[in-house]
Amino acid sequence: MTKEAPIRRHLIATAVAAIALAFPGSAAPQQLSPSAKWTKTYVVEWNEPAMYYGAKTGVTDPGTDCPNGTNPSPDWIQVLVDAGYTLEEAKWLRNPANPTRSPVHGQNQMAFRGKDRANVYVNPTSTPDPGLTPVSGTIAEGLNLDDDENTGFTSPTGEKGIDNNFYKALGCWKTYRGPHRLSSGALTFNDAMRDGAWTTVIVVAGEGADPMNDDHVKVGFYMSNDKMVKDGLGNIARDYTFRIAPNAKYEGILPARTSNGRIVSTVPADIMLRDPSYTWDLELLRARLNLEMKSDGSLTGYVGGYRPWEPVYRGWVNARGTVIEVLTWVQLPAVYYALRRYADYSPTGPGGEKTHISYALRVDALPAFVMAPDGTKEVATVESYKAIAPKEPPRPALPFQIVDGIVPDPTGKYQAGPHAVILPPRASSDARQ
Amino acid sequence: MNFPFNRRSFLRGMINGTAVCVALPVLNRFLNGSGTAYADGTKLPVRFGTYFWGLGLTDTPTGGTRWVPSKTGYGYEIMPELESLKPVKDKVSVFSGFRVIGDGRPNLVHWSGHASILSGVAPAAADRFDGPSFDSKVADAIGTATRFKVIDIDASASRQPVSYSTRTGTTFAMPETTPLVLYQRLFGSAFQDPNSDDWKPDPSIMLRQSVLSAVEDQRQALMAGVGKDDQVRLDQYFTSVREMENQLAMQLQKPEHCQACVVPTAPKDTPRSATVDAVRANTKALAKLLAMGLACNQTRVFNFVHTAGISETYIAGESKIYHQITHDEPIDATLGYQPETSRLAGLVMQAFGDFLIELDAVKEGAGTVLDNSLIMAFSDTGYAKIHSIENIPMFLAGRAGGRHKAGQHVHTTGESVTRVSLTAQQLVGVPVGEFGTGSMRTARPITEIMG
Numbered sequence: 050m051t052k053e054a055p056i057r058r059h060l061i062a063t064a065v066a067a068i069a070l071a072f073p074g075s076a077a078p079q080q081l082s083p084s085a086k087w088t089k090t091y092v093v094e095w096n097e098p099a100m101y102y103g104a105k106t107g108v109t110d111p112g113t114d115c116p117n118g119t120n121p122s123p124d125w126i127q128v129l130v131d132a133g134y135t136l137e138e139a140k141w142l143r144n145p146a147n148p149t150r151s152p153v154h155g156q157n158q159m160a161f162r163g164k165d166r167a168n169v170y171v172n173p174t175s176t177p178d179p180g181l182t183p184v185s186g187t188i189a190e191g192l193n194l195d196d197d198e199n200t201g202f203t204s205p206t207g208e209k210g211i212d213n214n215f216y217k218a219l220g221c222w223k224t225y226r227g228p229h230r231l232s233s234g235a236l237t238f239n240d241a242m243r244d245g246a247w248t249t250v251i252v253v254a255g256e257g258a259d260p261m262n263d264d265h266v267k268v269g270f271y272m273s274n275d276k277m278v279k280d281g282l283g284n285i286a287r288d289y290t291f292r293i294a295p296n297a298k299y300e301g302i303l304p305a306r307t308s309n310g311r312i313v314s315t316v317p318a319d320i321m322l323r324d325p326s327y328t329w330d331l332e333l334l335r336a337r338l339n340l341e342m343k344s345d346g347s348l349t350g351y352v353g354g355y356r357p358w359e360p361v362y363r364g365w366v367n368a369r370g371t372v373i374e375v376l377t378w379v380q381l382p383a384v385y386y387a388l389r390r391y392a393d394y395s396p397t398g399p400g401g402e403k404t405h406i407s408y409a410l411r412v413d414a415l416p417a418f419v420m421a422p423d424g425t426k427e428v429a430t431v432e433s434y435k436a437i438a439p440k441e442p443p444r445p446a447l448p449f450q451i452v453d454g455i456v457p458d459p460t461g462k463y464q465a466g467p468h469a470v471i472l473p474p475r476a477s478s479d480a481r482q
Numbered sequence: 483m484n485f486p487f488n489r490r491s492f493l494r495g496m497i498n499g500t501a502v503c504v505a506l507p508v509l510n511r512f513l514n515g516s517g518t519a520y521a522d523g524t525k526l527p528v529r530f531g532t533y534f535w536g537l538g539l540t541d542t543p544t545g546g547t548r549w550v551p552s553k554t555g556y557g558y559e560i561m562p563e564l565e566s567l568k569p570v571k572d573k574v575s576v577f578s579g580f581r582v583i584g585d586g587r588p589n590l591v592h593w594s595g596h597a598s599i600l601s602g603v604a605p606a607a608a609d610r611f612d613g614p615s616f617d618s619k620v621a622d623a624i625g626t627a628t629r630f631k632v633i634d635i636d637a638s639a640s641r642q643p644v645s646y647s648t649r650t651g652t653t654f655a656m657p658e659t660t661p662l663v664l665y666q667r668l669f670g671s672a673f674q675d676p677n678s679d680d681w682k683p684d685p686s687i688m689l690r691q692s693v694l695s696a697v698e699d700q701r702q703a704l705m706a707g708v709g710k711d712d713q714v715r716l717d718q719y720f721t722s723v724r725e726m727e728n729q730l731a732m733q734l735q736k737p738e739h740c741q742a743c744v745v746p747t748a749p750k751d752t753p754r755s756a757t758v759d760a761v762r763a764n765t766k767a768l769a770k771l772l773a774m775g776l777a778c779n780q781t782r783v784f785n786f787v788h789t790a791g792i793s794e795t796y797i798a799g800e801s802k803i804y805h806q807i808t809h810d811e812p813i814d815a816t817l818g819y820q821p822e823t824s825r826l827a828g829l830v831m832q833a834f835g836d837f838l839i840e841l842d843a844v845k846e847g848a849g850t851v852l853d854n855s856l857i858m859a860f861s862d863t864g865y866a867k868i869h870s871i872e873n874i875p876m877f878l879a880g881r882a883g884g885r886h887k888a889g890q891h892v893h894t895t896g897e898s899v900t901r902v903s904l905t906a907q908q909l910v911g912v913p914v915g916e917f918g919t920g921s922m923r924t925a926r927p928i929t930e931i932m933g
Contacts, residue, residue, distance in 0.1 A: 119812070145800075240868045244594075276586030375810065
C-alpha cells in the first residue's frame with residue numbers, strides 16, 4: 050500500500066495542478082469526494098505540550114518565562130531529613146551501594162516521606178507543598194478557551210487571552226521546559242511515537258469551494274495502527290498511507306472554519322486524544338483548535354481545552370515515582386499542589402471544584418493518505434468511528450509491576466514501607482556479604 | 483617420509499567389534515613455520531567475541547557529537563569519548579549512523595537496540611529476542627573445536643547476571659561474573675595445559691563421558707514423547723549436554739601446542755561493586771583471563787557484557803547512577819552536549835580500551851590475540867537521554883587474522899545496524915549471505931573493511 054501512495058499522490062497533484070491552471074487564482078481542492086467538497090489528511094509527526102520557552106539558549110537557562118531558570122534538582126538528602134529521617138539514614142538511602150536500593154528502580158523508601166511516613170505518591174497532601182516555581186512571564190502559547198481576552202497570557206504573536214494554566218503550573222519543570230522539540234519530555238515521548246508506539250492521523254474536510262476559506266469545516270483526530278516510516282535522515286516520511294483504526298476512546302471531532310489557510314474552531318467540543326505522556330489519556334473539555342495549513346503541505350498549530358489535572362499527576366506517579374523524581378528534578382507532591390493551585394475549570398459550573406486545567410497541545414503534522422478503516426478507500430468526510438470500535442485493548446505489560454508509585458521487590462531481603470528499619474551505614478558491608 | 487595424515491584425518495579402528503574413529507588434534511606437523519597458518523596455507527581460525535556496554539555514546543540533536551569522527555576511511559580522528567581506543571586505533575573500525583528499523587514495532591527502551599543488532603529483528607517484548615543472537619551461529623561455525631564452544635562473561639556486578647546471548651530468544655546464557663569464577667572455569671581442575679609434556683587422558687573424564695553417552699536412547703525416547711514446547715526446552719537442554727560431551731571429548735585428546743599460552747595464576751576474589759572504577763577493574767581482570775583462555779585455545783567465541791542496557795554503574799560517592807544522569811542532565815547550551823554524561827561515557831569506554839589492550843598484549847605468532855580476533859562492540863542506544871535507536875555506536879576491533887581492514891571509520895545515514903552484524907559474521911567465516919528480518923534484512927556487508 051505504501052509503495053503505491055507516492056504514485057497516487059502524484060496523480061492527484063497533477064489533477065489539482067490542471068484544475069489550478071484552468072481556474073487561475075482559485076485554490077484547488079486537494080481531493081474531491083461526494084461527501085465533502087474537499088478533504089486534507091495528515092499524520093501527526095510531533096506533538097508536545099505548548100510550553101513557551103523564554104530563554105535565548107540552552108534548555109534550562111533563565112528566561113522571561115522562568116527568571117531563575119528551570120527549577121533546580123532537589124537536595125534529596127535534605128528532603129529525607131525534612132521528612133524525619135536522620136542524616137545518616139538519608140545518606141544511606143541515597144547510596145547506590147545500599148542493598149535496599151535497586152539502581153534500576155530507585156529507592157523505594159523514598160516514597161515514604163509523608164506524615165507518619167505515609168506514601169507521598171498515594172497521599173501527596175501528607176507532606177507540605179515542597180514548592181514548584183511557576184512561570185512568571187506573560188507570554189504563552191495556546192488558545193483562548195474562555196473567549197475572554199482579559200484573562201490569561203498573551204501569545205508570542207500578540208493575541209490576548211491565551212488560557213494555559215498547565216504551562217503556568219509546570220512550565221519551569223525540567224521535563225517540560227526547553228525550546229520547541231528539545232525539552233526532555235517532548236523528545237522522549239515523540240521519539241517513542243515516531244518509533245511506532247502509536248499513530249494519530251488528522252482528517253480535515255470542508256463543504257465550501259475553497260479549502261483556505263471555508264466556513265463549514267470539520268477536523269477529525271483518529272488513531273491508526275499503521276506506523277510512521279522514517280526516511281534515510283531519520284525524519285518522518287510524507288505521503289505514506291494510514292488506515293483509521295476505530296478507537297472507543299481516542300477520537301476527537303471539532304467543527305471549524307478556515308480563514309486564509311488557518312483552521313479555527315467554531316464550537317467547542319469534548320474530545321479525547323492520545324497524549325504524548327505517561328498518562329496516555331488527553332481528555333479535553335471545551336476543546337478548540339488553531340491549525341495552519343502551510344504552503345509546504347504540512348499542518349501546524351494547537352489543539353487545546355480543559356484537561357483533568359489529577360490524572361496528569363497520577364501518570365507521573367505510576368511511571369515509577371521514585372525514578373521520575375530523581376530524573377526530572379521534582380518532588381511529585383509539588384506537581385500535585387501546583388496543578389491543584391492553578392486548576393481553572395469546573396465541569397459543573399463556575400462554583401464547582403476545579404478539577405480541570407487549561408491546556409494546549411502543539412501539533413505538527415505531515416501530509417499523508419488516510420484510508421477508511423476497511424482500507425478500501427480514502428476518507429472523504431469527518432465522522433465518528435466509535436460505534437464500530439473494538440473493545441479497548443489492554444496496555445502493553447511492563448517488565449515490572451508498579452504499585453503506588455514504586456516497584457515492589459517481593460523477594461528482596463529488605464522491604465520499603467512506613468515501618469521499615471533503615472539500615473545504618475556500618476551494616477552495609479555486612480549486608481553485602 | 484610419507485605422512486598420510488592431514489588436519490582433517492581421523493584415526494580409525496575397532497573396539498569390541500564396533501568401528502570407531504578419532505579426530506586428530508592440531509599438531510605442529512600441520513602448521514607452517516611461523517605458527518600463523520596451517521602448512522597448507524589455511525589461516526588459523528580467528529576468534530570472535532561481542533562486547534556490550536549500556537547507554538550508548540554522546541551524539542545530541544543539537545549536534546554535539548563526542549564520538550563520531552568527521553573523517554571517514556583510514557586515519558579517523560580520535561574523538562573525546564574514544565580516547566581510550568587510541569593505543570589500538572589502527573585495529574579498530576568505527577561505525578556511525580547505523581540504526582534500528584523497527585518496521586512499526588515500538589522502541590522497547592534499553593532493549594530494542596542490542597536485540598536488533600544481535601538477532602536481526604526488532605523484538606516484540608522487552609524480555610526476549612525474536613530469534614537467536616547471531617553469536618550462536620558463529621559458535622556453531624568456529625567454536626566446535628575447543629573445550630568451550632562459547633564463554634559468556636558479565637563484568638557489570640549488576641543485581642542479576644547479564645547476558646544477551648541466546649539460542650532460543652527466550653532463555654539467555656548464564657555468564658561468569660568474577661575473575662575467580664572465570665579462572666576456575668577456564669583454568670580450574672579440568673584444564674589441561676596444552677604445552678605440558680606429561681599429558682594423558684583423565685580417567686574421570688572418560689567415565690563421565692560414558693555416563694552421558696549411556697542415556698542417549700532414553701533421550702531420544704523422551705524427545706519423541708513430549709509436546710512441541712517441551713521439545714524446544716529439551717532440545718536446548720540437550721544442546722548443552724552435547725556441548726558438555728564435546729567438551730569432554732576435547733579433553734580426551736591431547737590438546738594442540740599453543741605457543742602463546744601461559745597458564746595464569748588464580749586471581750584473588752574481589753568485593754562485588756558496580757562503581758565505574760570497580761567495573762573497569764573487573765573488566766580488565768576478566769579480559770586478561772579471557773585473552774589467555776583464547777591463547778590457550780579453551781574457546782574461540784565469547785560474549786562480554788561490561789554494563790547492562792539499563793546500566794547500574796555509578797561514580798563512588800555519588801547518589802545518582804550513570805543511567806539516571808543520562809536522562810536528567812540537561813544539555814549544556816555552550817557545549818551542545820551533556821558534560822557529565824559525556825565524562826561518564828568516556829570512563830565507560832576506558833574499560834573497552836583496557837579490554838582490547840589486554841587482548842593485544844598476548845603475543846601470538848607474528849601478531850597478537852587481538853590480531854587473530856574480531857570483537858564486535860556495540861551499545862543499546864544512540865543518544866541515551868531519549869533512548870534513541872538511531873546512530874547506535876558500533877565497533878569492530880581486531881584484524882580477524884587479516885580479514886578485517888581495520889582502522890577505518892564508516893558512516894551511513896540511517897542504514898540498518900544489521901549490516902555491521904552481517905559483516906562481522908562473514909569476517910569470521912560464518913557461511914551466511916544475509917542477516918535480519920523485514921527492513922533490517924540485508925545481504926550487503928560493509929565491503930570496504932573486508933580484506
